[in-house]
Amino acid sequence: MTRLLDCVKLALELPGAPGPNPLAIRDQPAAPSAWEINFTGLFETPEQVRTIGFLGLVELAASSGYVDLAAWEGTPALIAAAGSFGESLGSARLDEPRLLGVRRLLARLNDPHAARPPLDQRAYANFESYLGLTRSVFDDPAAVEALIFTHSQWKPGADAAALLSPRHFAEALATDHVGAVRMRGFSGVPRCLEAIEWLVSLLERVRDRTDLHDVMLANARWSHAVWMLRERADEWAVAMSEWSAARDFEGEARWVEFRKRVFRPLDAAQRTLALDRSENVSVSPGLEDDPQVAWSIEVPPASIDARVAEMLAAGRDEAARRTLRVCARRLSARIDSGAPAYGITEVERLVALASRLAELGDADSAAAFVAPYLSMLQRSYAGGAVAAAALQLIAQSRRDELTQAHAADAPAERRRARTITRQAEEAEPVSRREAT
Amino acid sequence: MAKDGVSKPRHRPRGQRHKPEAPAAPADEHPDLRDDLSHFPLASLRWRRDEGFFSSSQTMLSRDRAPRTAIVFVHGWGGSALATWEAFPSALRELREAADADVFFLDYPSTKTSVAVCAGEARELLLDLLRAPGKNLVNASLPDGTTPRSEGWRYARIWLVAHSMGAVVVRRALLDLDRAALGAPEAESLRLLFFAPAHRGSSLPHLVASGLGLEWLPGASLAGRALVTYYRSLADLEQGSTALNLLLEDSKAARERRKAARAADADLRAIVLHARDDKVVVQDRFDDDIEERPIAYRNHRSASKPDESYRRPIDELRKRL
Structure with missing residues (x-):
């Protein structure tokens, strides 16, 4: 005791x-x-x-x-x-x-006949581990502060200062500050993620004993309304994914896997037992049971130039590239639909987007977007500026390809370059829609 | 000859299966503790000579009054006694071979302290484990009312199971003990089992990302690279560091001395299991270690975490107990 x-x-x-x-x-x-x-x-x-x-x-x-x-x-x-x-x-x-x-x-x-339960080694050991987990949470002031903050004052954007770059992130994690500004409840978030991962593994081990499973779920108060922590950590993941010009698809996949393996079952179990109410009302849980990570932003075409300019002014180069790619992809899909409303004007718009993308350093994606329409452009604008721009994008990508091929030793590097391009145009499964 | 290539001490006639002694205490001494388990509950380790370094360590003591074996778990950079080895207490309870083993889960400030200092403290604890386990480690950690272990009792075998930086700390501690004239029987009682050891160096950004629980996030290694500057203890774990070069030199020199003296050197040769998907540590062989088959589908962090489908760490320990 x-x-x-x-x-x-x-x-x-x-x-x-x-x-x-x-x-x-x-x-x-x-x-x-x-x-x-x-x-x-x-x-x-x-x-x-x-x-x-x-x-x-x-x-x-x-x-x-x-x-x-x-x-x-x-x-x-x-x-x-x-x-x-x-x-x-x-x-x-x-x-x-x-x-x-x-x-x-x-x-x-109140049961006078309640007997000592027979030994269930797994249940015994599982509870022992649960005690260790509980102790580790209670012993960690940073994790406790992170949970208190998440369920009281956190709102989207609260961690933005610490997510600007790896340097800001490191400073916040190691010192609880960015510059002279205290980042409340920030440094303990990774330990909270570890703790819920541990909890989920314990719950999984007693999944066939609802008496233990449900009581443990209810007793682990610090983990309740875990969807709120997920919302917060999703912001981290999206911001961190923008740090590198070469998109970290592997890292994004790891996060998606973690969410599926840890957050999803815990969130579902908590909802079943009505353990999902957070005091923090600045964020609502939303209607979806398992929302996906919005790695990119979908911006209405009319707003895209302004939005991209804003992102670049804030130093969010990768976010700007992704936004352009999403827009280009949507435009391509409309052109390919064959609907009469979409034709050469949309292709021109596509070339403009692709040119912007190439200016921001992603020549391969730019070329990949315009290449399928080159013949159409040449027929419609033989010798014209639009067709010339499209050709230039493709030529730039080819030259980059040759440069990389000479610089790198192995064919693997060339394959990787092509893979990145393909992934860039295929991998925008979900995007956030911004209000017009 | 055991599978690890070294001989096991013979303490009983060949073929006789060791059975743990009857539970240590009569029922009236521990009315609220189960006496149908081979170990007492996991409890805080109370090391008599601790100066606040291992104060969060845990122990799972055998009910056997004179257990033959001690198993000491040493976590890596950023780890902790129970989080790193989370599934082991449960697994060891179910192992018949571990019934007469005391188990220790050391917890130490890995991110804030140099390898040399960690090893210095570990060396002192290991000395007590070898020479005064009852008096300085076990008796104060037993449940109240339990008959204390006798003063003359010693472990016949001590397994040091380490992960990542823990392997470096353990090696350094043992080499320092070796230079301080560890007795031959004492040295022969020691065995090493390492998971994803960092004794040949590591990628510091990945080590930091893994140790701080960032590896699930995109950009983890970028964050890790930026974080390196905040943790001075990491310098020891970088490939080619002075600490690691010295470790290798000292290990080779110690083995040469043993060879010249025709003495055993199993305590200087670890059984090593690397994870196939480990991006953190350099996986080259250390000195004359015994490299087991790499662990598939596991990374640096998960290599030491068995679960229902991944039993390799338990099996590797079990077959050597």
């Missing part, structure tokens, strides 16, 4: 006789505390939060076989105290999803 309390930084006082304060649970010295993460629509006082958390942990320990309440000397006092606590909440509140562990513990304590 001492270990349970120590892991969640609590000290327990059980009175000798029933009284007005049946169960006194105090924080051990530690600030901030993981108990301070607030979730919207909840009724609990801080004291109630701690009591609920501790009782849930006791239930988990008992059902895993980690503790034997029949043998613990404090059980009679715990029965009285837990009973009083349950009465003070009332039956309506006891039905709250987060109080699942409390309900089960009360039922267990």
Whole structure:
């Protein structure tokens, strides 16, 4: 029992006789505390939060076989105290999803025939690991601060200063500052991601024991409304993906895989048990159960020049290139649809976009976009400026290709150059639509 | 001869299967602890001579009153006692071969301290593990009411299982002990099992990205490169660093001394498992190490994390216990 309390930084006082304060649970010295993460629509006082958390942990320990309440000397006092606590909440509140562990513990304590469960080594070890996870979260002030901030004051763009470049990011992560400005709740985010990954693996191991699975889910309060952390981390991923001119497709794929493996099952499980309400109302969960990462922005064609100029002024060169590629791709799709409304004018527009893209350093994508329409341009504009511009883009890409081929030793480099170009034009599966 | 190419000490007649002793305590000493498990619950390690360096370390002690084996897990840069080795306590509980093994999960400030300092502290802990395990390590960590281990009891075998930077720390500590005249029986009791060791150097940006939990994000290595300047301890882990060059030289010299003295050197030759998808560490062989088949479908971080479908780390340890 001492270990349970120590892991969640609590000290327990059980009175000798029933009284007005049946169960006194105090924080051990530690600030901030993981108990301070607030979730919207909840009724609990801080004291109630701690009591609920501790009782849930006791239930988990008992059902895993980690503790034997029949043998613990404090059980009679715990029965009285837990009973009083349950009465003070009332039956309506006891039905709250987060109080699942409390309900089960009360039922267990009130069952005179409850026997020590047979040994389930996996459940025992799983709970032991859950204790270690809980301890690691409670012991990490940066992770706790990150969670508190995420569920209280974070809103899209709050981390932007730290995501401007690798240098800014490093400074924020290592010092909690960018320049002289404190980046609240920033440095602990990676550890939060590790923690939820760990939690998901534990939940997976007890997927066939709903008694353990659901109580653990409810008890891991620090992980609730995980979709909010996902929203925040998605911003990180998109911003970080813009750091390099050579797009990090592998990195993007890793993030997508992490979301699928970790966030998706946890989010779904929390929604099922109504554990997905965050106090932070500046962000809404949205309608999609599993939104994809918006690696690029889709901008209406009329706005694209202005939008690209804004991005370049902010130093977001890769974002500008992606925006141009998305627009060019959409335009190509419309031209290829064969609809009468789309013809040579759209091809001209495409050449203009591609030229801009080449100016920003992506000659290969530019050439790839215009090459299929070269014949059309030459027929319509024989010797004209538009056709000439298209030819120039293709020639530039060819020269770059030859330059790379001479500079690089192996054919693999040439293949990689072609692959990057192909991926650049194919890989815009999702984009954000900006308001006009 | 065991599969790792070195001989196992003979403490019982050939063919006799070792059985762990009966649970250490009668039921009335630990009414709230399960006595049908071979180990006590995972608990904080209370090392008597700790000066705040290993204070978050954990231990899972055998109920056997005189266990033969100790298994010491040492995490890498940015790791931690339980996060790095998360699935091992559970797996070891299920291993019959580990029933009479005390298990230690060391936790140390890997990102803030040089290899030399980490190794210096590890050396002191290893000395106690070899010469005074009961008095200085185990007895204070046992549950209250448990019969303490006797003063004369020693481990017959100590496995040092390390990941990444942990391998460098362990090697350095052992080489320093070797120079401080470790006794031959003590040296013979030690064995090394390394996962993705960094003893030939590492790509610092990737090491930082992996150690700080950034590897799932795009641009991780760019972030790692920028972060290198904030962690001075990393200088030791760069390929070609003074610390690593010295490590290799000292290892070769120590093996030469052993060879000249016709003494065993298994404690200087690690069993190494690299991960195929590891982008962090240099995978060249260190001195005369034993290189096992690389681990498929795993990277630097996941190489040391078994799960339901990936049992290799457990199996590699199990077959040597």
